[in-house]
Amino acid sequence: xxxxxxxxTSASSPQGQCGGWQRINADPLLALLPGFLxxxxxxxxxxxxxxxxxxxxxxxxxxxxxxxxxxxxxxxGDTDARYRYSGRTLEPESWHPEIDALRPRIDEALRAAxxxxxxxxxxxxxxxxxxxxxxxxxxxxxxxxxxxxxxxxISLGSERPLRFREKDxxxxxxxxxxxxxxxxxxxxxxxxxxxxxxxxxxxxxGVRINxxxxxxx
Ligand SMILES: O=C(O)CCC(=O)C(=O)O
Ligand SMILES: [Mn+2]
Numbered sequence: 001x002x003x004x005x006x007x008x009t010s011a012s013s014p015q016g017q018c019g020g021w022q023r024i025n026a027d028p029l030l031a032l033l034p035g036f037l038x039x040x041x042x043x044x045x046x047x048x049x050x051x052x053x054x055x056x057x058x059x060x061x062x063x064x065x066x067x068x069x070x071x072x073x074x075x076x077g078d079t080d081a082r083y084r085y086s087g088r089t090l091e092p093e094s095w096h097p098e099i100d101a102l103r104p105r106i107d108e109a110l111r112a113a114x115x116x117x118x119x120x121x122x123x124x125x126x127x128x129x130x131x132x133x134x135x136x137x138x139x140x141x142x143x144x145x146x147x148x149x150x151x152x153x154i155s156l157g158s159e160r161p162l163r164f165r166e167k168d169x170x171x172x173x174x175x176x177x178x179x180x181x182x183x184x185x186x187x188x189x190x191x192x193x194x195x196x197x198x199x200x201x202x203x204x205x206g207v208r209i210n211x212x213x214x215x216x217x
Contacts, residue, residue: 018113024177028190029116030164032177033109036154036184045098046156046181049209054093055127060086071133077122081216084142085124092122099123099211106152106213109184116188118150120213128160131204137165139192144216151187152213155179158206164195179210 024030055072075083075090083090103120110117140151161176
């Protein structure tokens with residue numbers, strides 16, 4: 001599988017802004033582009049995806065007990081982009097045309113700002129139907145993502161914070177990144193090695209859909 005990965009460059013100006021990108025952290029690089037999609041496009045896209053994605057809520061085994069995941073999800077991508085996740089192998093759904101059309105836009109937004117990017121050939125889509133739906137602490141560091149994956153994440157709908165913490169769990173080092181609808185978050189090289197992230201339950205109404213674009217090798 002070919003990769004268009006390019007190395008880290010001068011990600012942003014000293015002020016941490018480049019073409020609307022906000023540099024949240026320099027090393028490892030974590031950057032947010034709030035208005036990647038217009039509010040109107042984000043709303044239309046969310047409505048289409050709610051209706052048209054084949055959502056599933058599989059059960060996973062934790063400490064010997066079966067649990068339904070507290071969200072809905074769909075794995076989508078190129079036909080050979082299989083993904084092992086929570087002990088199962090996910091076969092990709094074929095590309096939804098609106099999601100496929102986001103790939104060159106993401107690539108261009110990263111390229112224009114001189115940010116690292118990858119040949120994204122797959123996406124994990126998660127739908128959270130309300131504030132009680134969530135995702136626990138993890139890193140996107142499965143072997144098939146390669147040794148230092150880059151992940152690009154689009155959020156639609158209810159704004160919620162993605163929480164980050166250092167893997168060594170030193171106290172006081174966690175922080176939130178609020179993800180408004182239509183935003184694009186870049187988790188650059190080193191993010192998965194150094195940090196974990198989670199979407200904690202919150203008293204926030206409304207549906208949120210998140211799409212994390214990845215490169216399975
Ligand atoms: O919902 C989010 O913003 C995070 C999703 C995530 O971490 C993942 O799909 O691996
Ligand atoms: Mn993740």
